[in-house]
Amino acid sequence: MPFVDPTSPPPGPFRRTFWRSPLRGPWLTSVLGCALLVGIPIVAVTGFLSNAAYDPRLGHNSVGRSLGPLDFYLFSFPTHPSWLYAVNQGLHITIGLAVFPILLAKLWSVIPKLFEWPPVRTLAHALERLSLALLVGGALFEFVTGILNIQYAYLFGFFFTTAHYWGAWVFTGAFLSHAAIKLPTMRKALAARRRLAPLREGLSQTRPEPALPGADELIPVNPRAPTMSRRALLGTVGAGSLFLLVQGAGQAIGGPFRALAFLAPRSAHGRGPNGFPINRTAAAAQITAGHVDANWRLRVIAGARTLSLSRAQLLAMPQRTYDLPIACVEGWSTTQRWSGVRVSDLAAAAGLRGDVIARTRSLAINGVFDAAVLSSEQISDERTLVALKVNGTDLSLDHGFPARVIGPAIPGVHCTKWLATLTIERA
Template structure:
């Protein structure tokens, strides 16, 4: 015998406002509208998750994983896409939540244990999505009003959001397919805006926020991207910086006239800046790309890392550990795998655009390598160790 349990109707006090029958009418709150917006939002989340995962792996490269140093602009494209799509997802998420929020007032709140778990999973999805997008926005302007470290929190909540999206799509897939295949000429509320009007506004909103911020990566759009946190042509020597020498607490060290680079290996040696300048110099054009999404290309000159390693007697397959004068940073020590250390474009840079490095750009010497995150382009280098 089937047991049919019916919850009582909501009390009269709740049959008002958004709980009133027939409150939400028209195409704007229909499931098909939610499906259309959800497809766009899901695609944005997928791009952000994949590019974010790639960025995390490139910043914290496992020893067993070999990453290519080419194309030189690879990280610039993927991280720029990560930030640009993340910003574009903000209006999509707001509209998606507005379209489906009437379901918050559905009665009964839970029809079964399974339904309750489904609603709970949606709550996790919404919370994770808001967390990822909001903390990402704060990160690109380098404002951290929370007690936890952004990188691991953003990374692990990204997995939570991905899992919640996957579960939500799996549960709702029959409904999604059904509404997507249904006639697009769905009934609209004659007294309200149409679905097409809503989607037009959404598209315009996404276009505006993208155009207003993407110039920090797509440099030709820099002057029209009025909301971009960075411009590629503003900063010392016409290049942006995230952390100044003063902010890093290295001014005394880098201004020391007795500065020497220490290179440890089978044949260790030290070299002054003048001695490094007397070695064979090479000039490369490479971008600096930061996790906040901005990037800019410049001409760098200096000594090839592989030449310094060869002088130190590095064997084939050796990698490099680089130390910065900056001590209180998770990136003050950087490991450089062989694929990057042996690349002809990887330099210990001494000059920027034909001039000595500015202090804020890493004077007296810094790393510049192709297809690497900016946090691994170590500034204010003091020591390098050949590791086998």
């Protein structure tokens, strides 16, 4: 007697009679798949570009993980235009949120495939099932952990950045192979039903899809009466996507649009020149007024030479003012007017000019992003500053008083607040 009887599936979801929705079928799955073919590549590309913007090749910037064979970087992330990282991360989060309802609908449409019987028929079928497990598992892992990260809800017991990065490679590889295999079936399913013709069908005309050779396993063998049309289903999914798109876009664009993102976890931080969003407050970083009183000094280290500069001395140096965005990995950004001393001027004052990098260190001691490395491209850009003021007034303590880093197209976590040390080295 065989261990698994391929002709007798156990009761429940392993039997095709269990799945009775008349909406399921290759056409519905193909329409949802077409939408994902547009959205997921945008999310994937912007995600990998976001990782590149961190420049993990530079020491501490690879925080949380070691570089591996897939860490190949052909260029340093550009500093022009200054809003490049803000747009990249805004797209990553906004499109990712918009895609999520479509992804869930797609998984619902193909869920009978996950309960095929027998589970494995041949070696080729086993490989197909493995790729499907990687695709579904990878998709859920990436989107769920990404959304939790946006909400600062770290309910998992691992470091988000590392897991999300390697999960992205697994999911992207599985998605590309799955799309390549299923593309002919998608084209056939859409052509068989005249592309978007089913969208003209109301509830009374909704029937199970006609059989499609080689792709009829999703069509119910014992359908129940429909409770909604395919048009209503896709409209509901589309409305959910649009709602989440507005939430993401509101926090990414900012300004008057931020009020639309009422589910976003970060909003304006009070009123006045310092009244813009904050990821990490001084209290969270255990920074008090005593840490940044008149005794505070910025140490600029260049080899054997060390400068110890008070805030008054920094203010006495040539000041530059630029409108620059600060953009965080969670998708929000805001553009403010920053004033301070060029990092390149501080490097020159310490005796190093030309192709240099800068290691920053914060007074904070309880965070994984309390240090960063600025690339030579970032330092050579005159807009990369040790900022002392914002919008014409002193930085607030929560925004990094007495000094912080700001620069064009630099990820927010590299704009070190409560700056303590700036170590200049040859690139």
